[in-house]
Amino acid sequence: MSALETDKPAGSRRSTLVVLLIIVVGLAGVGYYLAPRFEWQAPQIRLARDTDVLGLAPLEIVVTDQGAGLKSVTATLTSGGTEHSLVSEQYSPPAAEKKITVALSSKLAGVKEGPAVLRVSARDGSMWNFFRGNETVMQKNLTIDITPPTLELVADDRYVNFGGVGAIVYKPSADTATSGIRIGDDFFPGYPGQIKDHPDRLLAFFAQPYNVPADAKAVLVATDKAGNTREMPLAYEVKNVKYKKSTIALSENFLQGKIVPLLNDVAARQGTPKEVFVRVNKGLRKENEDKIAAITKQSTPNILWKDAFSQLSNSKVEANFADQRTYTYDNEAIDTAYHLGYDLSVTKHYPVEAANSGSVAFAGDLGIYGNAVILDHGLGLFTLYGHLSSIDVKVGDAVKQRQILGKTGETGLAAGDHLHYGVYLNGVAILPVEWWDQKWIDDNIKPKLEGKTGEAIAEAQQPKAPRKPTRKRRR
Numbered sequence: 001m002s003a004l005e006t007d008k009p010a011g012s013r014r015s016t017l018v019v020l021l022i023i024v025v026g027l028a029g030v031g032y033y034l035a036p037r038f039e040w041q042a043p044q045i046r047l048a049r050d051t052d053v054l055g056l057a058p059l060e061i062v063v064t065d066q067g068a069g070l071k072s073v074t075a076t077l078t079s080g081g082t083e084h085s086l087v088s089e090q091y092s093p094p095a096a097e098k099k100i101t102v103a104l105s106s107k108l109a110g111v112k113e114g115p116a117v118l119r120v121s122a123r124d125g126s127m128w129n130f131f132r133g134n135e136t137v138m139q140k141n142l143t144i145d146i147t148p149p150t151l152e153l154v155a156d157d158r159y160v161n162f163g164g165v166g167a168i169v170y171k172p173s174a175d176t177a178t179s180g181i182r183i184g185d186d187f188f189p190g191y192p193g194q195i196k197d198h199p200d201r202l203l204a205f206f207a208q209p210y211n212v213p214a215d216a217k218a219v220l221v222a223t224d225k226a227g228n229t230r231e232m233p234l235a236y237e238v239k240n241v242k243y244k245k246s247t248i249a250l251s252e253n254f255l256q257g258k259i260v261p262l263l264n265d266v267a268a269r270q271g272t273p274k275e276v277f278v279r280v281n282k283g284l285r286k287e288n289e290d291k292i293a294a295i296t297k298q299s300t301p302n303i304l305w306k307d308a309f310s311q312l313s314n315s316k317v318e319a320n321f322a323d324q325r326t327y328t329y330d331n332e333a334i335d336t337a338y339h340l341g342y343d344l345s346v347t348k349h350y351p352v353e354a355a356n357s358g359s360v361a362f363a364g365d366l367g368i369y370g371n372a373v374i375l376d377h378g379l380g381l382f383t384l385y386g387h388l389s390s391i392d393v394k395v396g397d398a399v400k401q402r403q404i405l406g407k408t409g410e411t412g413l414a415a416g417d418h419l420h421y422g423v424y425l426n427g428v429a430i431l432p433v434e435w436w437d438q439k440w441i442d443d444n445i446k447p448k449l450e451g452k453t454g455e456a457i458a459e460a461q462q463p464k465a466p467r468k469p470t471r472k473r474r475r
Helices: 003-038 252-262 273-295 432-436 438-444 454-461
Strands: 044-047 059-064 070-079 082-095 097-102 114-124 135-144 151-155 159-161 165-172 176-183 186-189 202-207 219-224 229-233 237-239 245-249 316-319 323-329 332-339 342-345 351-353 358-365 371-378 381-391 404-408 419-425 428-430
Touching (some): 059 070, 082 097, 165 219, 176 202, 202 419, 252 273, 273 323, 273 332, 358 381, 371 404, 432 438
Antiparallel strands (some): 044 059, 059 097, 070 082, 114 135, 165 202, 176 186, 176 219, 219 229, 323 332, 342 419, 419 428
């Protein structure tokens, strides 16, 4: 056998291996290309609001598919033997996620209350299952309830100060899930278990915020599990409280000594004095106010205070609540802000007393307010103590009225040693002076806690006619 003849089988084998390699690579490429199109992960379906009751509130359906993407979604509601189409959508190209909001108020026309079945079907764009794709079906037994809860107003206020607080007592129907008072963008929840001998009645404090239009009025709202809502506008007169406007001139020393150190980011300290001040007065102030709002919206559902709140002993009010301040630099107005509390002047490093009993919700650095303490007094009511030089309490501590919380100082955005004292109701800054007034508490809050109706309270507050002296008859 020649050498040439012995080489032929080896070359043939190499050719065969090359062909096989090409086939394997080709198959791998085809597999790599087709595998995602033949994926078998089914879509996921969930309701944004997990409930077993369906009402007139919008229904949000969230559908996702992490593979080939959603190709279609359908939803039906079957009630009384009749099937009602809620959703029927096709997607091209396929979508990874769809949030579908169904306006049930229009879809449930003619549907009677009672049991129903919600069926949601989602199919993806996969070639799996003989090119039909993967399908997920969610079926849920529900009860249709399109009747809103009822509300009975038991006691309210005839007058509310602009920037101040009102208090009402009301009775919602047993199917109510949440209730309270809405005014503008703010909501104030009602609290059960506060009214003597009436566990079915709720108490709600609400603010007439200093920054809403003067004609804005509060609305009592109740919502059931199905999302049905009943609203009742409250009738009261807003008593005008005139808030001051003031101008504060900023010095170079104040900007360098007070404003710049409040910015932790070195880059934020760069720029003109005007730019640096605005970063603090707008940016940091908003960050601090947002933090205060978050803290003061998480309240103990019971009253922790008793009688009037106390003003810091031996103090004098130097700056008022809702004072609109205009800040100037080099005789130019550069920014504005509202002062959301009282500035109380005392001697330097004066012991700061708790205005009433409560628990410590916050203790620490609070930006423009410096070292600060926030007390939770229950039912959404909080007090804030700012610019402290030292803090003597910690979060979670129970405190009594006039217990020492720390000492006054000039931390934060303070030009001198004083106490910044603020009062908040569910995240909204309110007029502090009302809570220092025992008569205001006796007239507006105590009778309601005792279970008296609005009529009984109004009658008790009517001025009594002077009694005429009786004449003795002569014999």
